[in-house]
Amino acid sequence: MSDTDLDPTHIRSPIGEFWRRFRKKRMAFAALGVILMLLAVAALAPWVAPYGPAAPDYDAVLEGPSWQHWAGTDTYGRDILSRLIWGGQISLTVGFVSVILGCVVGVALGIISGFFGGWLDGLVMRIMDVMLAFPGILPAIAVVALLGPGIVNVIYAIAISSVPVFARLVRGTTLALKQSLYVQASRSIGVSRTALMFRHILPGTMPAVIVYSSLRMGTSILTAAALSFIGLGAQPPSPEWGAMLSDGRSYLGVADHITIFPGMAILITVLAFNLLGDGLRDALDQKLR
Amino acid sequence: MLEYLIRRLAGTIPVLLAVSVFTFAFVHLLPGDPARMVAGPEASLEQVNRVRTELWLDRPIWEQYIRYLDQMAHFELGRSIKTHEPVSKLIGERFMPTLWLTVWSMVWAVIAGVGLGVLCGVRRGGWADRTAMVAAISGISFPSFWLGLMLIDLFSVHLRWLPTGGYGTWQHFVMPAFTLGSGVAAVMARFTRSAFIEVAAEDYVRTARSKGVPEQGVIWTHTLRNALIPVITLTGLQFGFLLGGAIVVETVFTWPGLGRLLIDSVNFRDYPVIQAEILLFALEFVLINLIVDLLYGLVNPEIRLK
Numbered sequence: 001m002s003d004t005d006l007d008p009t010h011i012r013s014p015i016g017e018f019w020r021r022f023r024k025k026r027m028a029f030a031a032l033g034v035i036l037m038l039l040a041v042a043a044l045a046p047w048v049a050p051y052g053p054a055a056p057d058y059d060a061v062l063e064g065p066s067w068q069h070w071a072g073t074d075t076y077g078r079d080i081l082s083r084l085i086w087g088g089q090i091s092l093t094v095g096f097v098s099v100i101l102g103c104v105v106g107v108a109l110g111i112i113s114g115f116f117g118g119w120l121d122g123l124v125m126r127i128m129d130v131m132l133a134f135p136g137i138l139p140a141i142a143v144v145a146l147l148g149p150g151i152v153n154v155i156y157a158i159a160i161s162s163v164p165v166f167a168r169l170v171r172g173t174t175l176a177l178k179q180s181l182y183v184q185a186s187r188s189i190g191v192s193r194t195a196l197m198f199r200h201i202l203p204g205t206m207p208a209v210i211v212y213s214s215l216r217m218g219t220s221i222l223t224a225a226a227l228s229f230i231g232l233g234a235q236p237p238s239p240e241w242g243a244m245l246s247d248g249r250s251y252l253g254v255a256d257h258i259t260i261f262p263g264m265a266i267l268i269t270v271l272a273f274n275l276l277g278d279g280l281r282d283a284l285d286q287k288l289r
Numbered sequence: 290m291l292e293y294l295i296r297r298l299a300g301t302i303p304v305l306l307a308v309s310v311f312t313f314a315f316v317h318l319l320p321g322d323p324a325r326m327v328a329g330p331e332a333s334l335e336q337v338n339r340v341r342t343e344l345w346l347d348r349p350i351w352e353q354y355i356r357y358l359d360q361m362a363h364f365e366l367g368r369s370i371k372t373h374e375p376v377s378k379l380i381g382e383r384f385m386p387t388l389w390l391t392v393w394s395m396v397w398a399v400i401a402g403v404g405l406g407v408l409c410g411v412r413r414g415g416w417a418d419r420t421a422m423v424a425a426i427s428g429i430s431f432p433s434f435w436l437g438l439m440l441i442d443l444f445s446v447h448l449r450w451l452p453t454g455g456y457g458t459w460q461h462f463v464m465p466a467f468t469l470g471s472g473v474a475a476v477m478a479r480f481t482r483s484a485f486i487e488v489a490a491e492d493y494v495r496t497a498r499s500k501g502v503p504e505q506g507v508i509w510t511h512t513l514r515n516a517l518i519p520v521i522t523l524t525g526l527q528f529g530f531l532l533g534g535a536i537v538v539e540t541v542f543t544w545p546g547l548g549r550l551l552i553d554s555v556n557f558r559d560y561p562v563i564q565a566e567i568l569l570f571a572l573e574f575v576l577i578n579l580i581v582d583l584l585y586g587l588v589n590p591e592i593r594l595k
Binding site: 126127129130133134135136137138141142144145146147218222225226229230231232242245248249252253256259260262263266267270271274275278 | 429
């Protein structure tokens, strides 16, 4: 214990307190490190990847892992490790963009719904209920069926299916915060409704939103990979991880590494976001457990 | 109980209507002329016009919707663009394989999940607990299609013990059911563990222990029975997850179920089939939630009195 801990006038900032608790969650801390590393590698792909994502080498087709090709090569002799690194850009972009889109829309709907209540609340929440009535990957498939296959449409599809998750979560928190003393006090001194919603209530919903965003990143990356795997997402020449897996399934038993490495990439990425989400939940808010 | 049943059934009606609006709107949301989309790319102008009249696409939208509801009530789901067979027939053929797949996946998930969860709850903090919980969070993060491919690689390609895919004998069920159920098993394990730990801290468990009930009795009778109530709810909710997951797993194992029919239809732009399938999946999900709620009301009187 340091001197500052004993000093009664020293009050820890909420962020400092969060950081202190978060560092104790070793798994989550390690997961954060893995995520930062994945982000760095994906962002620096042109410099880090040993080969281009589409560079064929017909002298080295379907080769297992070697010193030249650490993760082996595929049917066109393309270097799998390089494709995984380039593919990381796609998976992480899809994850971040779809979660941010779904989160912004969902949070806005949730706050407005919870704050105003009444028929507006009823209407918004019933629509969210209906969206949640389509299980799992189905809403994403429905959206892709409408818009056509392709990675950009996959982003919209996943964002749309994330909206009700965030809306419900934030509506619940908003209902609780609306009754809290500090919001009632702000209201009584004449703070405008917009300011109440976005300056006073919104920050209070953030801990839960951050936790769900991390968990949702994992789900979104998994869903995007699944859609590409079944042929509705990124199309073949793309080094998207799910699409690479789909390529490899014809070569099981002949060249297992084509299937093994993309799967590991998906697993590690999704696991890291899930572990981070778990750790954040423990560190940010005891009530969320 | 009867009042609760009626109230709960009545609550489902708006959701069902809203779901039907979504699936009805589906064809109208397609970019371009819905009649052209339904008739297929090779149809002549005459055929497209015939489809327009047949589907009432030239009538006002509310008339179309009323007619759609009427048809749904009679299981008239239109004809497939690809095979020209009635959609109800196509779906009928694929229904049982998917149902059996989800049922066996659930059996495996409940046995593994609850078993593991109780083990972890009893040996809380021990090495078995920690290993199992790491396994559980990995299980949630595991891409099911990858797990399926790895199993095929090991058991079909290398060991030649099980068929790579298809449908028929019990051997065909082993890998798909394991693959589909594993994610749910992981969720169940985590949930059962925390439910078990929560109940184990209750006063009546301490009372049981202090009056000399043997440890086995404390675990099985006093703790587990009460911990299982929320687990029942979760089991129902996870059925929906299995239905969604089946879409992907069926693709991996070339399973002749609803999921693969849906993917094939999306790839072929067979809109009448897609529309019917989306409706069917949502209906099943709403139905399962209803059954879970009713069961829960039966187990827990507090709920139905609210």
